[in-house]
Amino acid sequence: MTMPVINYMRWRKLAAVISIALVIGSVAALATKGLQLGLDFTGGTQIEVGYADNADLPLIRSQLTEAGFENPVVVNFGSEKDVLIKFKSQAEAGVENRVLAVLAVGGKTPELRRVEFVGPQVGEELRDQGGLGIMVALISVMIYVSMRFQFKFAVGAVAGLIQDVIIVLGVFSFFEFEFDLTVLAAVLAVIGYSLNDTIIVYDRIRENFRMIRDTDPVDIINESLNQVLVRTVYTSLTTLLVLLALFFLGGELIHYFSVALIVGIVVGTSSSIYVAANVLLAMKISREDLMPTVKEGEQEFDGLP
Numbered sequence: 001m002t003m004p005v006i007n008y009m010r011w012r013k014l015a016a017v018i019s020i021a022l023v024i025g026s027v028a029a030l031a032t033k034g035l036q037l038g039l040d041f042t043g044g045t046q047i048e049v050g051y052a053d054n055a056d057l058p059l060i061r062s063q064l065t066e067a068g069f070e071n072p073v074v075v076n077f078g079s080e081k082d083v084l085i086k087f088k089s090q091a092e093a094g095v096e097n098r099v100l101a102v103l104a105v106g107g108k109t110p111e112l113r114r115v116e117f118v119g120p121q122v123g124e125e126l127r128d129q130g131g132l133g134i135m136v137a138l139i140s141v142m143i144y145v146s147m148r149f150q151f152k153f154a155v156g157a158v159a160g161l162i163q164d165v166i167i168v169l170g171v172f173s174f175f176e177f178e179f180d181l182t183v184l185a186a187v188l189a190v191i192g193y194s195l196n197d198t199i200i201v202y203d204r205i206r207e208n209f210r211m212i213r214d215t216d217p218v219d220i221i222n223e224s225l226n227q228v229l230v231r232t233v234y235t236s237l238t239t240l241l242v243l244l245a246l247f248f249l250g251g252e253l254i255h256y257f258s259v260a261l262i263v264g265i266v267v268g269t270s271s272s273i274y275v276a277a278n279v280l281l282a283m284k285i286s287r288e289d290l291m292p293t294v295k296e297g298e299q300e301f302d303g304l305p
Contacts, residue, residue: 006222006225006226007222008222008225008226008229008273008274009218009221009222009225009277009281011274012274012277012278012281015270015274015275015278016274016275016278019163019270019271019274019275022163022167022170022267023163023166023167023170025170025174026166026167026169026170026171026173026174027166027170029170029173029174030166030169030170030173033173033174033176034173035169035172035173035179036172036173036176036177036178036179037127037178037179037180038073038086038178038179038180038181038183039073039086039087039088039118039180040118040126040180040181041124041126041127041179041180041181042088043088043117043118043119044086044087044088044117044118045086045087045088045095045115045116045117045118046084046085046086046115046116046117046118047084047085047086047095047096047099047112047114047115047116048077048082048083048084048085048112048113048114048115049082049083049085049099049100049103049110049111049112049113050081050082050083050110050111050113051081051082051083051108051110051111052081052108053081053108054080054081055076055080055081055082055083055110057074057075057076057083060074060083060085060103061074063102063103063105064085064087064099064102064103067098067102069087069099069102070087070088071087071088072085072086072087073085073086073087073178073252074252075251075252075253076251076252076253077253082113083110084253085099095115096112096115100112126181130181130184133184133188134165134187134188134191137188137191138158138161138162138191141154141157141158141161141191141195142154142155142157142158145157145158145199145202148199149202149206149290150289150290152279152280152283152285152289153202153206153276153280155279155283156198156202156275156276156277156278156279156280156283157195157198157199157202157276159275159276159279160194160198160268160271160272160275160276160279161191161194161195161198161271163267163271163275164190164191164194164264164267164268164271165187165190165191167263167267168186168187168190168260168263168264168267169187171259171263172256172259172260177256177259178256179256180256182253182254182256182257183256183257183259183260185257186256186257186258186260186261186264187260187264189261189264190260190261190264190265190268193239193264193265193268194264194268194269194271194272197232197235197236197268197269197272198271198272198276200228200231200232200272201224201225201228201232201272201273201276201277202276204224204227204228205220205221205224205277205280206290207224208220208223208224208227209285209286209287209289209290210287210290213287217280217281217284217285217286218281221277221280221281225273225277229273232269232272232273233269236265236266236269239265240262240265240266243258243261243262243265244258244262246258247259247262
């Protein structure tokens, strides 16, 4: 029994409006609120301490806040007895002794394990290198897709990836989530994940354009999406199950990492379906664009080369 072909492209205009609205909203949030950069980018102090018993993280956080430490990040590190403390500050001699004095309640003084200071110059270098890494990734994607498929495909792929990155950054800006190196790594992972989905969709679109004659491009893209969408959705759902486990059980240290990936996979899956296909239709993709070049003296064959 032949499965009916679902007309996904029927909603392409609505999808385009939603996509543009999300991108504009994300850009507006970034322009007005910016990103809440973490210690990795702004500089500050990182202290690891160990307790004899399980540490009370909310109590430690409140003690540090009352003592004047600005927005301290307190997370378990390795076990429930080990605690990693981060806060923004300038290099200060003996800051670790101040922290230990604040935490010494009821005679239970934690053991100091290590102290690290990240200077603002190092933070600026990490921020600039991270932005450069994203730009290099997008340029590399455009070159790769142009060589493997065709330039129109490259424009669609990069447009989808740019949307994914902007929306992830916009979510972090709007909700004022902390943006640190783990989140930057998640953004780069989103680029790779979304590109993988897009390449699978593009492979099927190219194959069908070469094999199906005298058919409207919208119908060919619909047919291609019907052939790959189940695989795409199943892959996204299984990945989301793992990320939801990390979100709820992974602890504060990777909390925002999992948030960035969850948002990125949702928007990345939709961009692989609609943004990439919408750009192809807007650029008037045709069968002739995808046929291999026939050298002089060679015979052209229909279908795949």
